[in-house]
Amino acid sequence: MQRDKRTRDYTSMTGATYAAIADQFSRKRTVEPLPDSVRIDGKVCLVTGSNSGLGKAVAIDLARRGGRVLMACRSGHPEAGEEVRRMSGSNRVEMLKVDLADLESVHRLCDTLKQQGRPLDIVVLNAGLITVNARMSAQGYEMMFAVHFLANRALIDRLLSDGLIRASARPGERSRIVIVSSEAHRSGRPVDFATFGAFSDFGLADSLKYYADSKLSLCTWAQELSRRLNPDGEVRVSVNSLCPGAVATGIVREAPPLLKLLFYPVYKLMFQTPEKAARPVIYLCCSEEMDSRSGVYLHEFHEKPPAPLARDEAAGARLWEESEALLEKHASGGQGWAGDGHLG
Ligand SMILES: NC(=O)c1ccc[n+]([C@@H]2O[C@H](COP(=O)([O-])OP(=O)(O)OC[C@H]3O[C@@H](n4cnc5c(N)ncnc54)[C@H](OP(=O)(O)O)[C@@H]3O)[C@@H](O)[C@H]2O)c1
Numbered sequence: 001m002q003r004d005k006r007t008r009d010y011t012s013m014t015g016a017t018y019a020a021i022a023d024q025f026s027r028k029r030t031v032e033p034l035p036d037s038v039r040i041d042g043k044v045c046l047v048t049g050s051n052s053g054l055g056k057a058v059a060i061d062l063a064r065r066g067g068r069v070l071m072a073c074r075s076g077h078p079e080a081g082e083e084v085r086r087m088s089g090s091n092r093v094e095m096l097k098v099d100l101a102d103l104e105s106v107h108r109l110c111d112t113l114k115q116q117g118r119p120l121d122i123v124v125l126n127a128g129l130i131t132v133n134a135r136m137s138a139q140g141y142e143m144m145f146a147v148h149f150l151a152n153r154a155l156i157d158r159l160l161s162d163g164l165i166r167a168s169a170r171p172g173e174r175s176r177i178v179i180v181s182s183e184a185h186r187s188g189r190p191v192d193f194a195t196f197g198a199f200s201d202f203g204l205a206d207s208l209k210y211y212a213d214s215k216l217s218l219c220t221w222a223q224e225l226s227r228r229l230n231p232d233g234e235v236r237v238s239v240n241s242l243c244p245g246a247v248a249t250g251i252v253r254e255a256p257p258l259l260k261l262l263f264y265p266v267y268k269l270m271f272q273t274p275e276k277a278a279r280p281v282i283y284l285c286c287s288e289e290m291d292s293r294s295g296v297y298l299h300e301f302h303e304k305p306p307a308p309l310a311r312d313e314a315a316g317a318r319l320w321e322e323s324e325a326l327l328e329k330h331a332s333g334g335q336g337w338a339g340d341g342h343l344g
Contacts (some may be wrong), residue, residue: 007307010184010312011209017158017263020246021270023183029301031289033279040168040286041066046113046120048100048155049127051076053249054180055275056084058281060126065286072109073100076126084110092311100127100151102138107332110158119166119175120159122285125152126180130211132254134202139330140191142199144214152179153221153323154330157339167229167236171291178211178284179222181215184208186307188216196322204256217319219297219306228339235294241306242298246270247277312344326327 008019040062044202049058051073061085063069071081073095081095098109113120128148136144158178159165168174189209219241226239248271252260280300284290297306305311320339 007186010187010212016208017266030303031283031301034283034287038286039066044118045122046070046072047124048072048127053078054247054274054277055209055243056127057278058074059084061278061282062086063090063093068092069113073096074099086270100147101143103154106151106154114165119164124178126225130207130251132204133209136199138200141197144211148214148218154327165237169236174237174239176285178281179259181219181241181243183243183312184196184212185214185215185219189213190309193318193322197326217308219310220319222317223295223310223321230294235292238291238294240290240296242280242284244280245272245300247272247274249274250278254314
């Protein structure tokens with residue numbers, strides 16, 4: 001299957017910035033932001049990468065609505081947790097350590113969650129990064145592929161096999177998985193399964209291509225996970241993904257100083273604040289409507305299909321099998337989830 005040629009180009013900094021600004025003017029809302037009155041009292045929420053940017057804004061909002069928020073972060077301990085407590089006015093905020101670039105660290109996080117034994121009502125897979133050149137994760141994978149895709153797959157597999165994600169046909173009793181992707185996935189190249197997982201070198205000129213590839217894998221997995229968890233179409237676990245739109249955060253912190261000098265004023269002027277960009281994430285996490293839906297993709301508040309490549313069922317199944325084979329090499333703790341629709 002070919003890439004969708006009608007989409008914007010997210011593979012260069014100029015193209016991605018133009019696309020982000022153009023999107024601001026062309027998007028239409030199909031759903032509305034949730035009012036503050038919508039509560040999630042007592043719900044347990046795990047948010048990765050919540051020590052800064054979008055993730056922190058999501059953590060604050062969930063805590064304000066009464067959620068018990070577990071911030072799974074690599075850095076920012078304990079200051080980010082204290083800030084989220086202060087900003088939300090809630091004490092039900094904890095920080096947990098995880099480096100998603102290290103599958104062993106992902107398993108250690110899962111061990112801790114398993115010991116605590118609290119099922120998770122809402123899991124927000126938010127952590128992300130753009131590296132300016134090729135870097136290896138602890139297990140030797142390209143960093144963005146490792147953090148955006150492999151770590152999330154390993155984390156959700158473990159949460160499923162440890163029984164910490166609740167599947168239920170009854171409304172309000174099932175877990176929700178919310179996956180923060182990016183419109184850049186539309187510029188992702190089809191996965192080359194002949195070299196799947198192999199590390200390849202790249203420099204600044206190609207870094208956004210690899211970012212797009214990793215987000216395409218993430219979106220493809222999101223669709224496949226939704227199909228596998230809800231095989232007969234009846235929603236038992238809600239799995240939805242989104243692009244939050246352009247957000248003024250530290251995501252391009254690795255860019256060379258000259259590029260930052262050129263682009264930062266545009267970001268400051270044109271891009272959303274993390275608080276505003278968090279609203280569609282909160283909609284997927286907390287709205288009553290999304291409890292009974294799965295496989296949805298939002299671009300901010302606009303529901304639309306993800307790229308054709310991400311919806312390709314054969315590619316989704318192959319990605320599932322190939323990534324399972326990779327992860328088997330690094331298995332630790334619980335058994336991987338069989339992915340056959342039968343939850344523990
Ligand atoms: N900003 C945008 O315009 C935009 C647009 C579309 C999609 N997104 C997506 O939104 C999500 C959040 O990004 P952001 O814009 O809020 O950027 P950000 O402020 O840089 O936040 C990224 C978060 O991910 C964490 N992270 C990165 N690598 C990690 C690792 N190995 N282990 C654990 N945590 C790690 C960071 O932790 P550290 O602080 O420790 O590095 C940070 O908390 C990402 O998935 C991004 O792709 C952003």
